[in-house]
Amino acid sequence: MISKNQAKYLKALSSKKQRRLSGEFLVQGEKNILELLGSTLEVVEIYCTDSFKELHNDLLSHHSVIETTAQQLSQVSTLTANSDAIAIVKQPVHEAFQPKGLILALDDVNDPGNLGTIIRLADWYGVSDILISEQTADVYNPKTISATMGAFTRVKTHRVDLKQSLQTINLPIYGAFLGGDNVHNNNFEQSGVIVMGNESHGISDDISSLITKKVTIPSYGHSESLNVAMATGIILDNARRILSNN
Amino acid sequence: MISKNQAKYLKALSSKKQRRLSGEFLVQGEKNILELLGSTLEVVEIYCTDSFKELHNDLLSHHSVIETTAQQLSQVSTLTANSDAIAIVKQPVHEAFQPKGLILALDDVNDPGNLGTIIRLADWYGVSDILISEQTADVYNPKTISATMGAFTRVKTHRVDLKQSLQTINLPIYGAFLGGDNVHNNNFEQSGVIVMGNESHGISDDISSLITKKVTIPSYGHSESLNVAMATGIILDNARRILSNN
The missing domain is CATH 3.40.1280.10 (SPOUT methyltransferase, trefoil knot domain)
Incomplete structure (x- = not known):
């Protein structure tokens, strides 16, 4: 389950100020989460439903996963419906930019x-x-x-x-x-x-x-x-x- | 000013059922209202602010216009901000379709x-x-x-x-x-x-x-x-x- 403090932090990441302070951001919904798990981005924590975890156990095995309900997820999510997952992710630091292409x-x-x-x-x-x-x-x-x-x-x-x-x-x-x-x-x-x-x-x-x-x-x-x-x-x-x- | 009944009808036109029953729909915001006034569509009623009326008096002269405040407009509008106008318009009946182009x-x-x-x-x-x-x-x-x-x-x-x-x-x-x-x-x-x-x-x-x-x-x-x-x-x-x- 999502604790009160965790819910508060997830909500706080909707604000630009908090994202700037923490250097973290939210990724929500099945499509974006699956792309995230296939990428090199650093995932801090993932909240997901039991069924999402079961379905994607292989992708989630190296991550800190907290199981929760679809109802709780929708409460902390900024999406209108989110019965899959929400992740806290580190904002990447990109290398210097190459002017080509x-x-x-x-x-x-x-x-x-x-x-x-x-x-x-x-x-x-x-x-x-x-x-x-x-x-x-x-x-x-x-x-x-x-x-x-x-x-x-x-x-x-x-x-x-x-x-x-x-x-x-x-x-x-x-x-x-x-x-x-x-x-x-x-x-x-x-x-x-x-x-x-x-x-x-x-x-x-x-x-x-x-x-x-x-x-x-x-x-x-x-x-x-x-x-x-x-x-x-x-x-x-x-x-x-x-x-x-x- | 917008009467209670008028406000209720404007709100009702947000629903598909009411639009189907009445054959009318809403047009909101400056850009869309100006395009509307330049078209052949049948305008039933326009609610607008004093300043909008003053600015576009020539376009509005042939219409039934009710002056109101920006605050009232925003209350009945489905747009997040609407300080211009809202119109009730008849749904057009188009001629038979020509399969060309x-x-x-x-x-x-x-x-x-x-x-x-x-x-x-x-x-x-x-x-x-x-x-x-x-x-x-x-x-x-x-x-x-x-x-x-x-x-x-x-x-x-x-x-x-x-x-x-x-x-x-x-x-x-x-x-x-x-x-x-x-x-x-x-x-x-x-x-x-x-x-x-x-x-x-x-x-x-x-x-x-x-x-x-x-x-x-x-x-x-x-x-x-x-x-x-x-x-x-x-x-x-x-x-x-x-x-x-x-």
């Missing part, structure tokens, strides 16, 4: 769900590193982790001073803007940074001045915009298609 | 947010009609309307017996599957139906047998899947690119 950079993407979706997309399109600006949402927010669908175990995020980082990277820097080159015909280089901007304001002026190539997703109808995660997916799909035909 | 068909897309995002995408990519199966989420769910970002005023959705409809449409029927043709090199015809499946189970067996061309979004990394709305966006982007190059 396709890289994403997020300039103040505010919504944790969008950030998680972008991490999942990066994993699909073979982008292993994402630079995130200081104002971008917290990678370890439970909503972000949930939206990654396990990709948080593979894609490395680097919180940086984005302007400074982009100034020191000697690669083409692409940015999504209105009135740029049609992303369908753009010539993406094998290595380059793709910058995506804030949900409301797009790419900031500071970062705009560092963009070497503006790209645009062509519209064939009436909507004025696409969601930032959607735009990221469509740009990455075009970049990979063009690179694999070169 | 690119058409989307949704086979039990369950999540209202995904449905709304797909409607917004359809609008971006010039798809004017979407066939939706009986089990697909309600188009008039406030979450769906909100996610369309105004596209609900332009894209026509048709709730149908999907199997029967697809059987009578004499067009190529594309479906997203694992192991289909690479969507980057697929030959889309100028007219055709693109079928997208349920979030968990994909396209049902009944509908699968009607697909004439299976297409796949290639992966370059490790994620096992993309969200259905994301996959819809990427397939539509490829279809429009290929069609505009033909």
